[in-house]
Structures are given as structure tokens and as C-alpha cells.
Amino acid sequence: MTHETLDAGATLPAEAIDAIERAATAAHPHEELFSARAANIKQSAVRDVFDISMQPGLVSLAGGNPYLQSLPLEKLGQTAARIIAEEGMTALQYGGGQGTEELRQQICQIMAAEGITDALPENVVITAGSQSAQDVATKVFCNPGDVVLVENPTYVGALNTFEAYQVQVEPVEMDDDGLVPELLEARIAALQSEGKNIKFLYTIPNFNNPSGITLAAERRQRIVDICREANIIVLEDNPYGLLRFDGHPIAPMRAANPDDVIYLGSFSKIFAPGLRIGWALVPAHLQRRFYLASEAVTLCPPPLNQMLVSAYLRDYDWEGQIDTYRALYAERCKALLSALEEHMPAGLTWTRPDGGFFVWVTLPEGVDTYPLLGKAIDAGVVFIPGAAFSPADGPSNKLRLAFSAVPPDTIAEGVRRLAPVLADAIEATNEGAPQ
Amino acid sequence: MTHETLDAGATLPAEAIDAIERAATAAHPHEELFSARAANIKQSAVRDVFDISMQPGLVSLAGGNPYLQSLPLEKLGQTAARIIAEEGMTALQYGGGQGTEELRQQICQIMAAEGITDALPENVVITAGSQSAQDVATKVFCNPGDVVLVENPTYVGALNTFEAYQVQVEPVEMDDDGLVPELLEARIAALQSEGKNIKFLYTIPNFNNPSGITLAAERRQRIVDICREANIIVLEDNPYGLLRFDGHPIAPMRAANPDDVIYLGSFSKIFAPGLRIGWALVPAHLQRRFYLASEAVTLCPPPLNQMLVSAYLRDYDWEGQIDTYRALYAERCKALLSALEEHMPAGLTWTRPDGGFFVWVTLPEGVDTYPLLGKAIDAGVVFIPGAAFSPADGPSNKLRLAFSAVPPDTIAEGVRRLAPVLADAIEATNEGAPQ
Structure with a gap:
């Protein structure tokens, strides 16, 4: 740097x-x-x-x-010590490319707290933060020249990832209630009439980075419907969803649309970014391609880091x-x-x-x-x-x-x-x- | 899976x-x-x-x-506990995309033990195992249809990575002394006469995976010279180099050829694969592109894992x-x-x-x-x-x-x-x- x-x-x-x-x-x-x-x-x-x-x-x-x-650092240190001393043969060895079964089960529980109640561990792929999941999604779906739709403004790291695959990134304007469905629909129509291949819509519906804007509950299904009709996947990135200041979370777009949305989550904001552990919940019909592409880059997410997250979710008051x-x-x-x-x-x-x-x-x-x-x-x-x-x-x-x-x-x-x-x-x- | x-x-x-x-x-x-x-x-x-x-x-x-x-697991556990308790604000937070300065300096010392005595920490990029470095190299150099030369046989994970970028992987035969320079030269000439763009030669010169064959010392410079003349980068993957049963390591191709070789190293075989920490030593004129491509995938390698490796290299008898x-x-x-x-x-x-x-x-x-x-x-x-x-x-x-x-x-x-x-x-x- x-x-x-x-x-x-x-x-x-x-x-x-x-x-x-x-x-x-x-x-x-x-x-x-x-x-x-x-x-x-x-x-x-x-x-x-x-x-x-x-x-x-x-x-x-x-x-x-x-x-x-x-964070309770002293105690977390003792947890890491126990994992390495007692389970070091697993924690320090190569692991499965999709991530540990235990953590994928726990991730399903976290998503349930946000309103996704039907997630199965076999459709979860653990990644190096959700950054890496954005990379894998682009790799699996985008040829050079394909279109990715994003909110304007959107996360700079996602833009960098998309651009590395030579895609055409097309911003769609937001208002105070987030992405505007009519503008999305018009943009899709215009791009498809030019013969463009639109692959996915990348969206951060809760407390968007950088704008802080939240996509209104009543717009969410409409956005998914527009994308489904145009055969465009929704890539829903929700690292901040549990960090709502007041009240209950708004259900993610994935909740009612298991086949249409790839949902990205992360422990970076609710636990510790330095562990680089995030995940993708992938529709069953897309899971295998997504998982293989993830594995091809790093072989496996680090087992020690996954086991530390698992212990944190199991033995600590993570909700507190x-x-x-x-x-x-x-x-x-x-x-x-x-x-x-x-x-x-x-x-x-x-x-x-x-x-x-x-x-x-x-x-x-x-x-x-x-x-x-x-x-x-x-x-x-x-x-x-x-x-x-x-x-x-x-x-x-x-x-x-x-x-x-x-x-x-x-x-x-x-x-x-x-x-x-x-x-x-x-x-x-x-x-x-x-x- | x-x-x-x-x-x-x-x-x-x-x-x-x-x-x-x-x-x-x-x-x-x-x-x-x-x-x-x-x-x-x-x-x-x-x-x-x-x-x-x-x-x-x-x-x-x-x-x-x-x-x-x-491995001394009990003691390693205590080291991890100390890092999290005393330096958790760094270990669990986002870090620099290139990896920590301390670990990059230590990596230069490890490479010195193998015969690379002029490496600078600023040209080291820490990656998620050397698997991820192979991915980054392909991303930075290869368009679809470009050629990557490999030894036959070679590491299956590298093949998977190259093929994910739609490159044409061309195997070159080995004998008991490794890659045969004359066959390499002939293959390059044939491919270039067909108008192919050959980007790099991927080689595991020491105890090749899967063959166990070592590239003879007297062939090494010849291989680099052939590649230099054809303007082909050498991607030298050396995860096993320090695990020679007897005698001293043979100098890597990178040692005498700092501008022609991207050298890949890993802690997976000499310490612990589950930490997913490897590195690339990149020629100065290629460093920036390589580093940015690595950062775009994961933001940063996990600081906790890097700090644990650093402590191991600093406080333990890693050479023993x-x-x-x-x-x-x-x-x-x-x-x-x-x-x-x-x-x-x-x-x-x-x-x-x-x-x-x-x-x-x-x-x-x-x-x-x-x-x-x-x-x-x-x-x-x-x-x-x-x-x-x-x-x-x-x-x-x-x-x-x-x-x-x-x-x-x-x-x-x-x-x-x-x-x-x-x-x-x-x-x-x-x-x-x-x-």
C-alpha cells in the first residue's frame, strides 16, 4: 500500500x-x-x-x-487456545472446501433471526468475507461485457470486484426508500433492448454502504419480481442487517424467494472482520457451480477461524x-x-x-x-x-x-x-x- | 462436497x-x-x-x-490466546491488503534459507495459501485462449485454477531430472509459430506434486533463459523446498533471476495448512498489479493467522x-x-x-x-x-x-x-x- x-x-x-x-x-x-x-x-x-x-x-x-x-478478548483468547490445544489436528489442517458443517448449521440459525427460515446447511458456502463471495458470483456468472446492475451509490469493494471481470456496471438510482422499482424496470428494459446480457442485481438493502439508506419493506418483493421476470439473479448483500438501531429487522428479499436470490452474510460486522469469514446462501440449483468456484481459489476457508466463530456462536452471548x-x-x-x-x-x-x-x-x-x-x-x-x-x-x-x-x-x-x-x-x- | x-x-x-x-x-x-x-x-x-x-x-x-x-499445540494455543488478548484490536480487525510488514520480513528470511538473498518485503504479497497466488497470477496475466505451460504431470489444484480462466494448458514432458529444456524450447517455438500467447510456465521444481521429481540444478538457469528469451514469466511454486530429506536445498530459479520469476511459497507444508497463509515474491515491475488483484478478492489476508505465523517464526524453533x-x-x-x-x-x-x-x-x-x-x-x-x-x-x-x-x-x-x-x-x- x-x-x-x-x-x-x-x-x-x-x-x-x-x-x-x-x-x-x-x-x-x-x-x-x-x-x-x-x-x-x-x-x-x-x-x-x-x-x-x-x-x-x-x-x-x-x-x-x-x-x-x-469484545471479550481475554475469553476469546482462551477459546482459541483450547481449540488449538485440543482440536489442533483439525483446526490447523486442510478442511472441506464448503466450510464446516457446524458453522453452516449455525449460519442457518443466524439467518433465521433475520427472517430466512428455510435455509439448509448444504446450500451455504463459507467464503473469505462476503467480498470473496462477490468475486465468486461474478466469476460464475459474468462474461466480459455482461451487465451487473448496482444501486447508486454502492460498495466500492464490490465495484472493484465486478470491474476486475470486465463487466459493464450499470447504476440504478435510489431515493430515500432505496432502489426505485420503476427506474430498475426501465433500466432493465433499455439494456435488454440493446441486447445486453444482464446477469445480476447487486444490492445492499439494509443501511447501504455508503448511503445508509434502507430499501423499504414494501419495495422488496417488487424488486425481486422485476428481476425474476427478466431472468436476473438478485445478489443480496446484508452485512449490516442485524445492526438496526431499533425494532425488528425487515425480512431479506431472500426470505420469500429461495430460488431467485443469492444471499451474502458476514461475521465482519457482527463479530470480527480480521477472521475473514463470510458466507453465501445459494439457491439449490446454483450451489454446485458456486461452491466449486469458491474452492478453486483457496481450497478451503481456514478451519481455525471457522471453529473460533463456531465457538463464539455456541458458547458466548453473541446476541447480547x-x-x-x-x-x-x-x-x-x-x-x-x-x-x-x-x-x-x-x-x-x-x-x-x-x-x-x-x-x-x-x-x-x-x-x-x-x-x-x-x-x-x-x-x-x-x-x-x-x-x-x-x-x-x-x-x-x-x-x-x-x-x-x-x-x-x-x-x-x-x-x-x-x-x-x-x-x-x-x-x-x-x-x-x-x- | x-x-x-x-x-x-x-x-x-x-x-x-x-x-x-x-x-x-x-x-x-x-x-x-x-x-x-x-x-x-x-x-x-x-x-x-x-x-x-x-x-x-x-x-x-x-x-x-x-x-x-x-507441532507444539499446547504452546501454540497459548500464543494464540496472547495474541487475541493483548493484540486483539489488530488481530481481529481488517488489515493491510498486502499482509503485515512483520510477516513479509520474516518470509524474506525463510526465502534466504532457500537461496533467495535479495528479496524485499515490499515485493512480497501474502495470499490464502499459494493456491490463491496461482489464481491471482492467472487473473493478472491470462485472457481466455492464452497458453499456460505446465510440467506433465503437475498439481491438480493449479490445473483447476488455470482452467477456470479458460486458458489453454499445455503440458511439457519431464524425465527423471525434471522438465526437459529441449522439449520446453520446442513446445514454445511450436506454440508461438501458431500465434499463441504464452503467458507463463508453472513449475514445481522441488519434489513435484505428484511425481516427486526434482528439476536438476544444472537445468534451472537454462529453463529461465528459454522463458526469458520467449518473454514468458516463470511461476515457480516451491511449497516443499525446505522438506528435502538430505543435504542442502538447490537454489530456486528465482534466486539469480529476480525479474523473470514469480516465486510462490507456503506455510502449509512447513507449519500448518489450516491457517491458509502463503505468499508470492513478485518482480518489482509486476508487484502493483499482482497486489491489487489479490486485494480485490479478499480485502486482506486474516491478521490473526498472519500474527500466529509471525509468532511461530519469532518465538519457536521453526527450523528445528x-x-x-x-x-x-x-x-x-x-x-x-x-x-x-x-x-x-x-x-x-x-x-x-x-x-x-x-x-x-x-x-x-x-x-x-x-x-x-x-x-x-x-x-x-x-x-x-x-x-x-x-x-x-x-x-x-x-x-x-x-x-x-x-x-x-x-x-x-x-x-x-x-x-x-x-x-x-x-x-x-x-x-x-x-x-
């Missing part, structure tokens, strides 16, 4: 950096060996600021890291821990929204999420948030510019603020630091002056 | 099973959504017998599992443990070779490896080992049929025996059980009768 892109963020566009790097390698004859897809594999803007976010003194509202301090997280993230979200009310200049709007990790801020038209990142870092705060979350890669007047990893006081301080940077940019835009 | 292929092994060819499965899903309109590459993603024959190998009473000479019983493994595997290899001498019928030959996990047995021409697997299982022993290790997928008169996971007495018993199955097959072939 390098800081070049970031340090040069305010002056050098990404294309210029790419050109410099290409020039550095162009002399080598290996340059001609790269695959066509290699040019499409880019650094994620989130990873870009990963290292710099760790600098002391800087308030990072950039990374969507879960807050792990509330989720309640702790919900209260914690609700408090932090409230702190962020209050600070935005208090400090932000006129002309800004932002979302008010019901759960998850993110608030999405919209600046006035004409303000590009990417060049503001360098100025924000100088002011001691980091965010992710909106352009990262859209396949278009053009200028964006949006930015993502993550409240998950930062205590309320620090959130407020971060917003205080950010406000004048945004105010200056708005003023400069209003005056028509260069920023 | 299912046993269908195996149980039906003696009667149903893989194509028939595929056809049955296709028929089962063909009714669903999703069938038309699969990518072209999905049809190329197959079950590995090794994974096929993974579950059945675990059945009590059966002697498995199939899986190349390392023998973990000699490798000496233990060398003596252990040498004894088992000797037991296997003795049992083959004692029990095998006339007409068979086999390799005599200097290290690693495998012996490669050749039966007389005309005997196909795939239909023998079912009979061997009935006799209480499992092996891997030779067809798995060649892209051609046709009948093969070879089979792989793994000695790594089984004590000497059990190895001898396995060979005793296998011998009559092979003798019967040879007799039936000699009589021209159906087997």
Missing part, C-alpha cells in the same frame, strides 16, 4: 498517477503479458486511505471498521453482543447527526440511517469532493469522496462519513474540523473561482 | 455425471446465466476423495496432508521443526519405497523422491488407473488416479501415492492392500479382457 494517491490527492488526478506508473513499467517486455482484465483492477479508495487513517491525531471518518473494543453493538452504533450515529446539524454550512443535506455504519452527505451541485480530501487531511480529518462509490468515476458532490469506529466526542471533533473545509469549497464554487 | 463421483468411480465417467447434473438444472432459466468459464470449473480429484479418505479403517495414500502431530519433518517424511518415504519393492507386481515402476510428500507409480501401458480407484476403496486403500494431474483428462496408467500423513506401518498395510488390485488390473489388461 502506498500513500502516493492520497498525498497527491489535491493536485494529481488518479489518471495521472496511473500514467506515471505505466511509464515506469512500460520499458519491461512483461508489460505486454498483462491480461485485458488487469487494467480494470484498481486500488479501492477506501484502501487508499487505510494507512493514513491510522495516523495519530487524525480523526478518521473514512473506514467502516467495526468497534471491537467491546449484537445488542451492545446496536446501542453503541446508534449513539455514534446520533452524535454524528447532531454534529452535522451544529457545524455544517448551509446547503448540505445528509441521510439519517436506521442502522449500519454510514452517513452520506450531499454538497451543492458543482462541488467535487475528491480534491477536498487533501485539504481535510491537512485539517486533521479523513472521509471517503463520493466518486469512489459509483462506477462512473466522475466528479461527485457526495462524501461518506463512517461513525462506527470513533467515539462520539471524536466524531464531533472530526465534523468541527471538516466543516470549514466544506464551507470554503462551497464558497469557492459559488464565486465560480477555482477550488 | 459429495461422494457421487467417487462412489460411481468404477462405472460412471465424469462426463456422464456432468451430464446428469446439467439435466437436473437445465430446467431452470438461470442455467443460461452461467459464464463461459463456469463450465471449466471442476471438482479436483483430490478434493473428491477428501471426505472418504477420513473414513475409519481406510488407509489413505491420497491426500498430501502434512503430519501435524509433531522442519528438521523433525524432514526426518519424519524421509522415514515414511523409505517405508513406502520398501513396501512397493516388497509387494508390487512386476511391470510397475515408481519415482524415488529426494523430499516432499509423493511417489508416482507407473503401470504398464494400457492400464487405466481411474476405474481402479473404486476397487482400491473396496480393498481398503485410497490413491489419486494419474489422470487428475494432466490437462488432457484422458486415461492414465499412473497413480499418486502420498506418504506424508500416514505412519510407516500403515503405509505398508496400504501397499499390501493395493498390490492385488493393481496385479489383477495388469493381468486383465494382458489378457485383453475388460477390466
Whole structure:
């Protein structure tokens, strides 16, 4: 990981950096060996600021890291010790490519808590986070030039994965209730009339990353019906679903549509991302292809990590821990929204999420948030510019603020630091002056 | 994972099973959504017998599992406990996509022990075993239809990975000293004269899986020179290099050729496969593309697993443990070779490896080992049929025996059980009768 892109963020566009790097390698004859897809594999803007976010003194509202301090680490350590001492022959050895039977059964129980009551362990494939499940889905379904539909905005890591397979990523607009069914339907019709092969719709219906927006319950079946009618699979990514601040979860689209939806879950937000354990619940008729493609990349998910998750689900109050997280993230979200009310200049709007990790801020038209990142870092705060979350890669007047990893006081301080940077940019835009 | 292929092994060819499965899903309109590459993603024959190998009473000479019983599990458990209790905020959180700096430095020291003395941590990318590094290399370099050269025979998992990218895998013959330079040169010339794009040569120079053959020291530079001249990258996979029974390692091809070789290493054989930690040492001019492609699949390798490996390399006598493994595997290899001498019928030959996990047995021409697997299982022993290790997928008169996971007495018993199955097959072939 390098800081070049970031340090040069305010002056050098990404294309210029790419050109410099290409020039550095162009002399080598290996340059001609790269695959066509290699040019499409880019650094994620989130990873870009990963290292710099760790600098002391800087308030990072950039990374969507879960807050792990509330985990019972001492006890988890003892659990890991017992697994290795007593079951090390299994935990440290190669395991099955689909994941352990025990964990797949437990995952079915977790999904039941979200409203999916008919999942079978044999249709669960354990993956390296849900990131890897996105990769497998694209591998199994997409030829170069095929279309993947996404919400606009959507998760930057998914965009990077899709683009690595040379697919055409087509964003569909959301409103405050999430993806708009009529716009989805119109987009599908337009693309299919051009002869495009649309393979799947990737959607984060609960507390979308980066927008925080939730797809309204009454729209969900309609979205699935539209996709079924057009023979398009729904790839429902739900890492934050259990982290709703209040009330009960809205049933996932998968719940009533077992044949139409590949459902992705993850322990990254409800337990620990560093274990890299996620899963896909795959329709029975797609399971074998999905599982083989997953196995071909890594042979098997790490048994030690799976057994630690299993022990956590079996022997710990994991549901109580989720309640702790919900209260914690609700408090932090409230702190962020209050600070935005208090400090932000006129002309800004932002979302008010019901759960998850993110608030999405919209600046006035004409303000590009990417060049503001360098100025924000100088002011001691980091965010992710909106352009990262859209396949278009053009200028964006949006930015993502993550409240998950930062205590309320620090959130407020971060917003205080950010406000004048945004105010200056708005003023400069209003005056028509260069920023 | 299912046993269908195996149980039906003696009667149903893989194509028939595929056809049955296709028929089962063909009714669903999703069938038309699969990518072209999905049809190329197959079950590995090794994974096929993974579950059945675990059945009590059966002697498995199939899986190349390392023998973990000699690891200090109690102490390793305490190390994991300390990492989680004291450094859990790092171990359980997202980490850098390239892997931790500490582990990449330690990996450079391991490679120095094998003869690579100029490796820099910034050119090391940590991956989910070297399996994942093979996947990344194919992703970064290969378009559909490009050619990958492999030794014949070669690692079945690598074949599966390459075929998932729709490459043309071209085997080059070996003799007792490994890949034959003249045959490599001729094959490259022939393919390039057909206008083929050859991207890399995948080779396991030390104790090749499955053959156990080592590429002679005096051939190594010649192989690299041939590839350099043709602008073909060498992908040198060396998971067994430190497991030479006697004497010093032969210098890897990477040692004297930092710009021409991507070197793959793994902790699966020298420590623990269940952690799924391997690495690629990538030429500086290829590092960025390789690293980004790796990150796009999993975001980051699991920090807990990396920290456990780092602690093992820092605080344990890992070199002493490798000496233990060398003596252990040498004894088992000797037991296997003795049992083959004692029990095998006339007409068979086999390799005599200097290290690693495998012996490669050749039966007389005309005997196909795939239909023998079912009979061997009935006799209480499992092996891997030779067809798995060649892209051609046709009948093969070879089979792989793994000695790594089984004590000497059990190895001898396995060979005793296998011998009559092979003798019967040879007799039936000699009589021209159906087997």
C-alpha cells in the first residue's frame, strides 16, 4: 500500500498517477503479458486511505471498521487456545472446501433471526468475507461485457470486484426508500433492448454502504419480481442487517424467494472482520457451480477461524453482543447527526440511517469532493469522496462519513474540523473561482 | 462436497455425471446465466476423495496432508490466546491488503534459507495459501485462449485454477531430472509459430506434486533463459523446498533471476495448512498489479493467522521443526519405497523422491488407473488416479501415492492392500479382457 494517491490527492488526478506508473513499467517486455482484465483492477479508495487513517491525531471518518473494543478478548483468547490445544489436528489442517458443517448449521440459525427460515446447511458456502463471495458470483456468472446492475451509490469493494471481470456496471438510482422499482424496470428494459446480457442485481438493502439508506419493506418483493421476470439473479448483500438501531429487522428479499436470490452474510460486522469469514446462501440449483468456484481459489476457508466463530456462536452471548453493538452504533450515529446539524454550512443535506455504519452527505451541485480530501487531511480529518462509490468515476458532490469506529466526542471533533473545509469549497464554487 | 463421483468411480465417467447434473438444472432459466468459464470449473480429484479418505479403517495414500502431530499445540494455543488478548484490536480487525510488514520480513528470511538473498518485503504479497497466488497470477496475466505451460504431470489444484480462466494448458514432458529444456524450447517455438500467447510456465521444481521429481540444478538457469528469451514469466511454486530429506536445498530459479520469476511459497507444508497463509515474491515491475488483484478478492489476508505465523517464526524453533519433518517424511518415504519393492507386481515402476510428500507409480501401458480407484476403496486403500494431474483428462496408467500423513506401518498395510488390485488390473489388461 502506498500513500502516493492520497498525498497527491489535491493536485494529481488518479489518471495521472496511473500514467506515471505505466511509464515506469512500460520499458519491461512483461508489460505486454498483462491480461485485458488487469487494467480494470484498481486500488479501492477506501484502501487508499487505510494507512493514513491510522495516523495519530487524525480523526478518521473514512473506514467502516467495526468497534471491537467491546469484545471479550481475554475469553476469546482462551477459546482459541483450547481449540488449538485440543482440536489442533483439525483446526490447523486442510478442511472441506464448503466450510464446516457446524458453522453452516449455525449460519442457518443466524439467518433465521433475520427472517430466512428455510435455509439448509448444504446450500451455504463459507467464503473469505462476503467480498470473496462477490468475486465468486461474478466469476460464475459474468462474461466480459455482461451487465451487473448496482444501486447508486454502492460498495466500492464490490465495484472493484465486478470491474476486475470486465463487466459493464450499470447504476440504478435510489431515493430515500432505496432502489426505485420503476427506474430498475426501465433500466432493465433499455439494456435488454440493446441486447445486453444482464446477469445480476447487486444490492445492499439494509443501511447501504455508503448511503445508509434502507430499501423499504414494501419495495422488496417488487424488486425481486422485476428481476425474476427478466431472468436476473438478485445478489443480496446484508452485512449490516442485524445492526438496526431499533425494532425488528425487515425480512431479506431472500426470505420469500429461495430460488431467485443469492444471499451474502458476514461475521465482519457482527463479530470480527480480521477472521475473514463470510458466507453465501445459494439457491439449490446454483450451489454446485458456486461452491466449486469458491474452492478453486483457496481450497478451503481456514478451519481455525471457522471453529473460533463456531465457538463464539455456541458458547458466548453473541446476541447480547449484537445488542451492545446496536446501542453503541446508534449513539455514534446520533452524535454524528447532531454534529452535522451544529457545524455544517448551509446547503448540505445528509441521510439519517436506521442502522449500519454510514452517513452520506450531499454538497451543492458543482462541488467535487475528491480534491477536498487533501485539504481535510491537512485539517486533521479523513472521509471517503463520493466518486469512489459509483462506477462512473466522475466528479461527485457526495462524501461518506463512517461513525462506527470513533467515539462520539471524536466524531464531533472530526465534523468541527471538516466543516470549514466544506464551507470554503462551497464558497469557492459559488464565486465560480477555482477550488 | 459429495461422494457421487467417487462412489460411481468404477462405472460412471465424469462426463456422464456432468451430464446428469446439467439435466437436473437445465430446467431452470438461470442455467443460461452461467459464464463461459463456469463450465471449466471442476471438482479436483483430490478434493473428491477428501471426505472418504477420513473414513475409519481406510488407509489413505491420497491426500498430501502434512503430519501435524509433531507441532507444539499446547504452546501454540497459548500464543494464540496472547495474541487475541493483548493484540486483539489488530488481530481481529481488517488489515493491510498486502499482509503485515512483520510477516513479509520474516518470509524474506525463510526465502534466504532457500537461496533467495535479495528479496524485499515490499515485493512480497501474502495470499490464502499459494493456491490463491496461482489464481491471482492467472487473473493478472491470462485472457481466455492464452497458453499456460505446465510440467506433465503437475498439481491438480493449479490445473483447476488455470482452467477456470479458460486458458489453454499445455503440458511439457519431464524425465527423471525434471522438465526437459529441449522439449520446453520446442513446445514454445511450436506454440508461438501458431500465434499463441504464452503467458507463463508453472513449475514445481522441488519434489513435484505428484511425481516427486526434482528439476536438476544444472537445468534451472537454462529453463529461465528459454522463458526469458520467449518473454514468458516463470511461476515457480516451491511449497516443499525446505522438506528435502538430505543435504542442502538447490537454489530456486528465482534466486539469480529476480525479474523473470514469480516465486510462490507456503506455510502449509512447513507449519500448518489450516491457517491458509502463503505468499508470492513478485518482480518489482509486476508487484502493483499482482497486489491489487489479490486485494480485490479478499480485502486482506486474516491478521490473526498472519500474527500466529509471525509468532511461530519469532518465538519457536521453526527450523528445528522442519528438521523433525524432514526426518519424519524421509522415514515414511523409505517405508513406502520398501513396501512397493516388497509387494508390487512386476511391470510397475515408481519415482524415488529426494523430499516432499509423493511417489508416482507407473503401470504398464494400457492400464487405466481411474476405474481402479473404486476397487482400491473396496480393498481398503485410497490413491489419486494419474489422470487428475494432466490437462488432457484422458486415461492414465499412473497413480499418486502420498506418504506424508500416514505412519510407516500403515503405509505398508496400504501397499499390501493395493498390490492385488493393481496385479489383477495388469493381468486383465494382458489378457485383453475388460477390466
